[in-house]
Amino acid sequence: MDLKKNIKKVLIVYLLLFIALFSYIGYFEVFKAKDAVQSSFNSRLWVKRAEVLRGTIYDRNMSPISISKKINDTKQVREYKGGEYTAQVLGYVDEKYGITELEKKYDNVLSNEQLDVKETITSLVEGKNKKGHNIVTTLDMDLQKKCYDLIGDNKGAAVCINPKTGEVLALVSKPSFDPNSLKEDWASLLKNQDSPLLNRAINGLYPPGSTFKTVTLVSALTNIDGVENQTFKDNGKLKFNEKEWIENYGGAAFGSIKLNKAFYKSSNVVFGGLGLTLKDQLYTTAESLYFNKTITSSDMDIKKSQFPKAKSSEPGNLAQSAIGQGTVLATPMQMAIIASAVANDGVIMQPYLVSKILKSDNSSYENIESKELAQVMTKETAEKVKKYMREVVLYGTGRNANIKGLEICGKTGTADFKKNGVDMPPHSWFIGFAPYNNPDIAVAVIIEEGGRNSEKAFSIASKIIKSYEK
């Protein structure tokens, strides 16, 4: 009978619908559940956090930066001793305003102590209060404060890393805010045009200007045979057509010069010309130096820096990119990483912020080893670039702010940019490292709208290095 057949068909349709729902729930459980649970809308996490006394964050010399104190059984308050100095790098944790940066990355560790069987039993028997792990960061609080004070009232950022290990020694972004008074300041923080909540050091994208010539130099040394001995003609202007050209700072013309002089004099004409010669090879070098790529770090979400793919038929864009203008954008962290690669024989170490996880009584629990990210240039190339960067400080654009005895190597930059179509005072940049023979610190400093005087960033950077090397 037809009706019976129909009933069976309907049964099958519903069976398929149930199976589809089953599969969807299974799919959700396997692929989506984790994100849902970790979302900031999950109030259970706050319940859990309130039960456990949150662990302390220390600097590399074991001085506490963020500490939690119990008020009563269900309430605790976090005191940010680092205050404005470490607001963006360490972040904050607050039921109302959320959880950010390192507090977020290490939330599970700070709010949860892994105990072995014996410890679990003792804590149950003794009814001890639950505590989270403490963590030791790679930050040097003295250096952090120095950077912060040196930037002063300017907007900008400073990144210091140990090129041999990738340890982040200081990470400063200004303007800053005080996480101890979020409640009072929140409304004005959100309205503030200068975005104090933004961590400029890893999330701010800036045109790198002449500091990018380091990348162009690496590309030229790698791809053009005998480029070091070549003589370049610099008559002050590189013309593409009737309307487009680039010129040197202050309209200078350096005449017949070698590559090293072009670098320490920061010749736009020569380096723009190299961009025209290198074409796609520069794009490849930039990408191998982590432009357009994520610098992986378990402790920070570093924004991707950008290098455009220009066509050979657009000489203007090729040349602009080669001198770090046009649509090239980089984070201060990215530029510090490039300096560190030169300092460390061409090897980039993965930048990291946490070196140790401790138990709540500060006994050791886990040590975090430094990791190699990539070999981005040969050792020979790195040696040559290092020499060139030393010359910048000795004879070139950086000579006036040099501090003798520190053997600083580096590259200055002034980066033009427009805001709403209007030319603004350029950003002042410096990337570098010291000492020349055995570098133990790599630095990137940017002062927003620091003006034509490229020594502004360099004088800050050299003072930072001095305070570290003392």
Next chain:
Amino acid sequence: MGENRKIGLLLLIFLFGAVGFSNLFLLQGNKELTPIIIYGVIVLLMSYSYFIIKRFFVDGDTFIFMIACLLTIIGIIFLYRLDILNLYLHNQDILAKAKVPRVITNYALKQLIFFAVGITAYLIIIIVLRNFENLRKYKYVYLVFTVIFMCISTFFGSEILGAKNWVFILGYSFQPSEFGKIFLVLYLASALDKYKSWKNLIEPAAVVTISLLFMVLQRDLGSALIFFGISVTMLYIATSKFKYVFTCLILFFLGSFASYKIFYHIRKRIMIWKQPWVYASNESYQLVQSLIALGEGGLFGKGLGFGHPEFVPVNASDFIFPTICEDLGMLMGFAILILFFILFYRCMRAALTAKDNFSRLVAVGYSSMIAAQTLVIVGGVTNAIPLTGITLPLISSGGSSLIITYFALGVIQKISEEGKE
């Protein structure tokens, strides 16, 4: 299946209840006897009903009864767990001197009463009805009741949770559309069972369209979806014509599209469905909390009483599925879905053996009502489909829904029994 194995199944269900309710007893620090009493009442109710069904109506399908009871027990256990929680939260608020302390609830006891009423309705139908086919002659009575129940809340309704589908009479509240469903199925069965040509379809088509329109006006999209599901299923069974189903689907999509363009509340549902996390602090707050609860539960759950249903809104009715999953895990969620499918299968079996077309269509209508409702709400709270607020049959707290479901199951039981004669 032999009689002993059926008794065995019944005992297993009792065992399940015993574990659940003693768990609740322990959760309350062994002080409160209410869970034990509720359990006792359930065992008595079930044993007594089982005895009547077996003793006097040998031919009927007892599985329908047993599975329905099992699902109700799951519901009552969980509702009692919510009562414990709400009492605790209330006391916390009193201690904290909150201005508006959270309210104490009595979901479980109310549900138990409705369960008793539902079971009674179930038994009365089996005992009183003599020949089910006789009921087909009241076609126009059903028609009138369908339309009345469908439109009543448009004019007298109160809005709860964005849908205007509740009516308050003398202090009692009920959902007319729940009763509308019952009459719609009876009406469609009596209108379609002697189907000859498309001319027979004009009148039922008009009735269904009017019902759907009222549901959309009341913003009760869940019910609209279910009415559509029921009607199309019955239409196909009655006519065997796939082209009608196809036409209905096309009309449904056109109608949905038009409503999407006209009504903001429908656009909002779709928007939430596509990007629940974007609107997580406002429009899709409920849904996101539901997804978080599902994720928190994982495969095995946190254990009865160890989840946090207080973070999920409407945790006793529309969103009971994710909160159960948080406590008892995805495995329990799957078990519930499987139980619903088995229930659906047993009900459709009754349709298969029914002795006349009217009975068959009614059985199909009520079976697909329960199945569609399960699919729509579970699909909604897991964001498989756009969320529309309706109850999970037999499990969600709510008198109208529980009584209606038992009524429908009673009718199917009767049909299965007549089919065996």
